[in-house]
Amino acid sequence: MQENDARKLNQMFNRISNLIAAEKDYLTELDGAIGDADHGITMMLGFGAVASELARSDFEDLLPSAVMTTAASVFLNAVGASTGPLYATAFLRAAKTLEARQSLDAAGQVAMLQAITVGIQERGKGQRGDKTMLDTWIPAAEAGVAALERESGPGELWRDITAAGESGAAATRSMVAVRGRAARLGERSLGHVDPGAASAVLILKAMAEVFVD
Template sequence: MTIATEDLQRLFALIARDIAARRDHLCELDGAIGDGDHGLAMDAGCEAAAKAVAALDRAQTAPTAVFNAAAKAFLNTVGASSGPLYATAFMRAGAAVKDKSELSDDDFLRAFAALAQGIQERGKAEPGEKTMVDAWKPAADAALAAWASGTPLSQSLDMAEQAARQGCEATKDMTAAKGRSSRLGERVIGHIDPGAASAAIVIASIAKFVEQHDSCRIDM
């Protein structure tokens, strides 16, 4: 069984719900070292992406177009730094599965890795700089390594989720090299990076989606 456009519509709806549920927590994290609006920005962006994707004709829309619609909606809604970062990520995911009418497990994993690469390249960040890359890069690396060793997709993304959570938690001990929080120097130590925290939520949503999708395969 493959992942079709209607499945991706469910994925974006799931991400939007999970981010909305943690919006206030993300704002609290950002309030400690930033403007305090990261939760609002991510909530608005994910909701806009989910609505744009839901409006597509699933019978006429390929997965690439789903990711591109999400990218455009997110960018048009979020002016903060997360806007262009996630827009680039979704566009890279779309490019990774170009010309596919449905996605195999391997296709989906390539799209997932492209999300992480897009964010890292657009943000020009490396792990250890207290950004969302500290969650995305370890997650993609863990998923790709697990998949290469023959691990099923759902378990590979479970490992990605664990790596993202660990990467997010590790930002607590870092100083910031990017953004407003970089001006605070060592005062940011002891605080989790809000971008890494929201990334961990998105990655957990993706892992949950795949697990649910796999359970449907088994039930069928």
């Protein structure tokens, strides 16, 4: 079970890498409006490095937690921007959570989602409404918990998660940034979707494709 789970996480990171690469220009365009116009490139480099490193791994005896620990280290080394420490902490939190679980079933997937969200919150000291990636991750995690409580199947569970994440990201258009580089713009950040929130939606979509398959 754990061997299969490790391979599933490898598939997840591969899918994230491919989707981020395909949407690199879109993310960079969003970041160009309120940031340094490098978010698409940064995310592509980070997840590309993770996918490349995992491609050299032997999954015969690799635990799911080890996959997440590797992802944290590689992403941090590849990304020097503020996004690096945020996702590195998130993946380390997820690794710790997975150490205590027997399976990456629906409950394990939601627990991982919650751990990623908590890791980002702890590292960035942010909250919903700050116009950051947390405006995607927090509602997505909450939707996952709610769907799990309703005993939803995998398809419904991940539809709810991604829909909540998409709604959260869209809501950043009407927010004024209070954290990160965009905060320097003040009211001028209004009317723009946060690029970190947008890339988080792509990550959720990639996760959904792998876990619903």
